[in-house]
Amino acid sequence: MDNFQALMLALIQGLTEFLPISSSAHLILPSQVLGWPDQGLAFDVAVHLGTLLAVVVYYRRDVWAMTRGAGQGLVERRVNPDLRLGLLVVLATIPAVAAGFLLKDLIENELRSAAVIATTTVVFGVALWLADVWGARRRGVDQLGVGSALLIGLAQAVALIPGTSRSGITITAALALGFRREDAARFSFLLSIPVILGAGLLKTKDLLESRVPVDWAHMALGVVVSAVTAYLTILFFLRLLDRIGMLPFMLYRLLLGAVLFLWFV
Structure with missing residues (x-):
């Protein structure tokens, strides 16, 4: 993998990790169409770290509030809103x-x-659009209950199937449950933090066990580019969300699916 390939793969990861368009569907294209080599475990760890940094920095107030709320809850022995x-x-x-x-x-x-x-x-592109159209869009994250959280979590488990999109399916579930677009995206992105962290730790464990040589320059490039790209993606996605809705993402997924069917199937 050369510098240009590393740059493009980090850009793809940063762009697609949080948009509801499926990162796995996009990462199949460079390797299959252009014949690029597998990016390898070390680079996977780097881009996971980059996207994790992006979402933690963007939602730093929520992360700090939940951390502080956990401490207060332990001291006061009660469940406060942030701990909840x-x-x-x-x-x-x-x-x-x-x-x-x-x-x-x-x-x-x-x-x-x-x-x-x-x-x-x-x-799941069509499902995203239907949930957006039919959802009540009245509930906020402060109205999230155990049942709704569990249903969104079950939807996230479906995202293990490649092409589903973790952010897409969790936003779909939240919209279907009546949450507002921004609140659906907020909970989806907060939910990504433990998932990306866990995936990164597992990949780090595999990397340490494999003892393969590490290209530190490519790793640094992957962290920086994926972090900056993911942060900007979250920023603009949330700013435009109420104006554009989910229709553009559904149409894009239909086009991407058609390309994948015509090219590979």
């Missing part, structure tokens, strides 16, 4: 963690085909 939100994030993370451990082999061996990615890209 943190607990709901943890609860919604559990289904994806459980599904990842139980279904890892099935996902890696059976569900990474171009046909699966193309299908999920289209199907």
Whole structure:
């Protein structure tokens, strides 16, 4: 992998991690169409770290509030609103963690085909738009309950199927449950923090065990480019969300799915 390929892959990861368009559907294109080599474990760790930094920095007030709320809750022995939100994030993370451990082999061996990615890209793109159109869009994150958090968490577990889009399916679930667009995106992005952290730690463990040479220059490039790109993506996505809705993302996913079907299936 040369510098240009590293730059483009980091850009793709940063752009697609938080937009509801599926990063896996995009990452299949450079390798399959252009014949680029696999980016490798070290670069995977780098771009995961970059996207994690982006979402933590953007939602630093929420992260700090949940951390402070946890401390206060322990001292005062009561559940305050910030601690409650943190607990709901943890609860919604559990289904994806459980599904990842139980279904890892099935996902890696059976569900990474171009046909699966193309299908999920289209199907969940339509589901995103329908949830946006039919959702009540009246609830805020402060109205999030245990049942809603668990349902969004179960939706996140479905995102283990390549092409689904983690942000896409969690925003879809939140919209279908009546949450406002910005609140649906906010909870989805907060939910990404433990997921990206966990995935990064697992990849780091695999990297240490593999003992492969590490290209530190490419890793640094991956961290910086994916972090800056992901931060700007979150910023502009949230600013435009109420104006444009989910229709442009649905149309883009239909186009991308059609390209994947025509090219690979």
